[in-house]
Amino acid sequence: MNNRTIERYYSVDLRQIMHERNKRMMFRFTLPNSPDGFADLNAKTITLHHEQLRLATTRSGFGGQNYFFRCPDCNRRCLLLYLISGSYHCRQCLGLVYKSQQATKTDWTRVYNQAEKLARRIDPSFRFKDYISTFGVIWAMFPTKPKRMHWATYYRLRDRFVCTVEKANKLNGLDMIQAYKNLL
Ligand SMILES: [Zn+2]
Secondary structure, rough: OOOHHHOOOOEEHHHHHOOOOOOEEEEOOOOOOOOOOEEOOOEEEEOOHHHHHHEEEEEEEOEEEEEEOOOOOOOOOOOOEEEEEOEEHHHHHHHHHHHHHHHHHHHHHHHHHHHHHHHOOOHHHHHHHHHHOOOOOOHHHOOOOOOOOOHHHHHHHHHHHHHHHHHHHHHOOOOOHHHHHOOO
């Protein structure tokens, strides 16, 4: 996952929180685009977005302490946590969450490709892309029946096509126009 991807997620920076500490062990803090949070360094907790995040400490060279978040997923120490789907993850764990979302996308892309292949048995130049602005009803996208083909065969293919597109729409939770716009 590259930095451009990671920037799309809301992140909480512990250094920014500690900036408001002023030597206190308990303090309120404000982050941009976020409700006020509360830090309790004795209990080693940060409360933010109704969530309690645990802190870890290491000794610093000057008799003080360095504070870190404990990632809620993997327990690793980190200074940045990323919010995705309502829960916090460190950079490493976010990469895994991101990958699993990619896998889902791959799944429904594959199903659309299956549907496209069915349509290409009739019209080899068929592409969903060409229907993005005009498409309304799924079966209406299917190419017209070639003269040489029996109606029964044609309808069977078209039914499979409709079922396959519906399956992909269900997988991605979007209608097809949106899904395909995201792919382009
Ligand atoms: Zn983690």
